Amino acid sequence: MAVLQGTAPAHELTDLTDLGAAAPAAVPAARIEAPGAVAPADAKELSRDLLVRLGSLEEGSSEYSYVRGTLVELNATLVRFAARRFASRSEPMEDILQVGTIGLIKAIDRFDPAREVEFTTFALPTIIGEMKRFFRDTSWMVHVPRGMQELRLALARASDELEQLLDRRPTPAELAAHLGLEEREVIEGMKASNAYAAQSLDIPTDGEEPAAVLGARHAVEEKGFEAVLHLETLKPLVAALPERDRAVLSMRFGAEMTQSQIGEQLGVSQMQVSRILTRILKHLRTGLLAD
CATH class of the missing domain: 1.10.10.10 (Winged helix-like DNA-binding domain superfamily/Winged helix DNA-binding domain)
Structure with a gap:
């Protein structure tokens, strides 16, 4: 049986609220060894006392973090119990347990010990609700409102x-x-x-x-897909060409000018334009095949 360090066994423990009231706020609460190994009946009693103590601690303090974390470990069985309902779902059980633990933490933060209700009765719907919200948000193939x-x-x-x-x-x-x-x-x-x-x-x-x-x-064959794919692949290759080569390509395939018209623009013969185009296209084809 897990026990508090320096105290009697869990079933002989005095109420932790009494311990907290008798000691100054700076005095840390007694530590629980291996909270996850505490028997269910003892975990229930310890949780009740720790929840009362949590309400008297300053949020963000080391003592608050310890008590809150201990409560999570003591009640981890609630998460596993709730997760069994969704064992047939396609989501990994590890993810379901993690989401359920978030629900458990929310339940710890929202629980009011002054209300005459058991923590397990309050926590289970919160844990299950968090799991259902997880499935609702992730199970759809296409997200809708x-x-x-x-x-x-x-x-x-x-x-x-x-x-x-x-x-x-x-x-x-x-x-x-x-x-x-x-x-x-x-x-x-x-x-x-x-x-x-x-x-x-x-x-x-x-x-x-x-x-x-x-x-x-x-399936529908999109005839323009290959052209778009080739164009996107060629963009960086064309951008790396010298300015004159890019101008020749633009005039030939953008403005659809003839080789003679391009020659007149550049002051060269049609034969020279043909050689320039052959060289450029060979360079682009080599780069395209290499990519």
């Missing part, structure tokens, strides 16, 4: 209830009447629900071809 997320849940519950009553899927108008909303709001909520999860483009479809996938049905 929180109001839309809550509307999706309301629509799902209402749809299940009406489907049992009507023996068919309810219409948006029926859902709107059931929830006291406008039909437009219901339709927006139904559209927002599509953002909750995304389907892989590689999943098989019911097409005639055995290897048909969803991506083959909806």
